[in-house]
Amino acid sequence: MTITQQRPTNRYLERPAPSSLADVINTILDKGLVIDIYIRVSLVGIELITIDARIVIASVDTYLRFAQAVNRLDLTQTETAGIPELMEDLNSSGAKGKTSGAIEGAKDKLGELFSTDDQDEDDREKEPARSSGGRSDSGRGSSQQSRRPRDRGE
Amino acid sequence: MVVHLYGVVSAQARLPDDLQGRQEAPVRRVSDGERDALISDVDPDRHAGRRDLLAHAHVLERCVEEATVVPFQFGIALEDDDAVRERVLTQQRAQLAHLLRVFQEHVQLTVQALHQEEPALREVLHRWPDLVAERDRLQRVGQAGDLAQVQLGQAVAAALEDLTIEDGAMMMERLAPLATAVGQPQALGDTEVLHAAFLVARSRRLDFDHAVGGLRDDYGHRMTIRYIGPQPPYSFVEPAMAGELSWA
Numbered sequence: 001m002t003i004t005q006q007r008p009t010n011r012y013l014e015r016p017a018p019s020s021l022a023d024v025i026n027t028i029l030d031k032g033l034v035i036d037i038y039i040r041v042s043l044v045g046i047e048l049i050t051i052d053a054r055i056v057i058a059s060v061d062t063y064l065r066f067a068q069a070v071n072r073l074d075l076t077q078t079e080t081a082g083i084p085e086l087m088e089d090l091n092s093s094g095a096k097g098k099t100s101g102a103i104e105g106a107k108d109k110l111g112e113l114f115s116t117d118d119q120d121e122d123d124r125e126k127e128p129a130r131s132s133g134g135r136s137d138s139g140r141g142s143s144q145q146s147r148r149p150r151d152r153g154e
Numbered sequence: 155m156v157v158h159l160y161g162v163v164s165a166q167a168r169l170p171d172d173l174q175g176r177q178e179a180p181v182r183r184v185s186d187g188e189r190d191a192l193i194s195d196v197d198p199d200r201h202a203g204r205r206d207l208l209a210h211a212h213v214l215e216r217c218v219e220e221a222t223v224v225p226f227q228f229g230i231a232l233e234d235d236d237a238v239r240e241r242v243l244t245q246q247r248a249q250l251a252h253l254l255r256v257f258q259e260h261v262q263l264t265v266q267a268l269h270q271e272e273p274a275l276r277e278v279l280h281r282w283p284d285l286v287a288e289r290d291r292l293q294r295v296g297q298a299g300d301l302a303q304v305q306l307g308q309a310v311a312a313a314l315e316d317l318t319i320e321d322g323a324m325m326m327e328r329l330a331p332l333a334t335a336v337g338q339p340q341a342l343g344d345t346e347v348l349h350a351a352f353l354v355a356r357s358r359r360l361d362f363d364h365a366v367g368g369l370r371d372d373y374g375h376r377m378t379i380r381y382i383g384p385q386p387p388y389s390f391v392e393p394a395m396a397g398e399l400s401w402a
Contacts, residue, residue, distance in 0.1 A: 014367035016263055017380075018212055018382070019208070023211075024228075029207075029228055032161075032228070033225065033246075033253070063307030064307055066307035066311050071289060075279060075286065
């Protein structure tokens with residue numbers, strides 16, 4: 001059976017998922033067609049978010065945190081890093097907590113701004129679950145974190 | 155009451171008939187015979203919030219599964235159906251025809267990849283052994299001052315940025331050939347490796363799905379990869395109007 005010998009194209013059933021709130025803020029507020037004469041819908045709170053959530057986090061604290069993080073890393077585990085299954089376990093069990101750190105502040109900020117919104121909080125939970133592995137909840141607001149213009153060398 | 159404008163489709167487009175828009179109002183179509191605007195009644199005195207943004211986006215995302223969609227920015231409302239017909243479908247006629255032609259049978263897919271800190275740092279230390287040496291030296295010395303730690307952290311941050319740029323470029327290399335066009339690269343947040351919009355032909359969606367799956371296979375151990383869509387081609391409206399999307 002040659003089929004069983006072949007590496008599958010990918011291990012996940014990959015399907016794109018609907019936009020989360022952060023995606024939406026990133027796209028529909030400043031992209032898409034506009035026309036000249038229209039009534040602008042009043043958007044309380046939303047304008048603030050796009051500014052306030054861009055908190056600059058590259059600071060001495062960040063560097064110290066990186067130093068602490070590498071000090072904690074046990075490199076004897078590096079040998080196992082190539083085994084995808086093990087890494088997946090690591091990621092799914094603990095990555096969410098570990099990746100928070102400095103970016104948590106910006107996310108909290110975003111959360112606060114939204115909780116002052118007059119909509120109920122349940123919407124977030126109603127966002128559809130992602131179809132594939134490896135996704136933490138960091139999507140909400142993550143794209144709004146500190147934006148540091150960077151030359152991508154393209 | 156005023157009407158909120160979501161987007162424009164061809165009058166022949168078949169769309170889901172149970173679309174719910176802002177303020178739980180049903181989405182309806184107003185037509186000039188060639189093109190239809192998607193609208194719903196809204197109370198202009200109610201503030202727009204999170205639900206309204208999501209309703210706008212999700213209405214268009216459901217439509218783009220079925221048909222070519224020209225998306226409008228959030229926040230456009232007009233007095234009534236006649237105003238939509240006159241000021242949108244008639245006055246913007248040439249522009250809408252152009253955009254529908256450019257976007258024909260295309261959707262936008264967005265890929266966002268974020269480094270997970272610990273696995274990414276592990277990779278950094280693996281690639282730059284001098285960082286490990288410096289870390290170990292400071293640990294041996296003991297009581298290393300904050301300055302030395304800050305410098306170590308700075309070097310780690312710089313290495314992480316190199317890794318980020320390299321990973322981003324490699325991911326782009328694998329996705330871009332499957333897309334008809336790639337959106338302007340966005341300014342990236344600190345852990346972001348890639349955040350890009352791709353204009354993808356409907357016929358290539360499956361290929362694109364597989365390519366994203368392949369990225370997850372190869373990078374999923376140190377990145378969170380988000381795959382968003384299909385969206386209407388928000389990121390390509392401006393380039394299309396500027397004539398930068400050249401196949402049309």
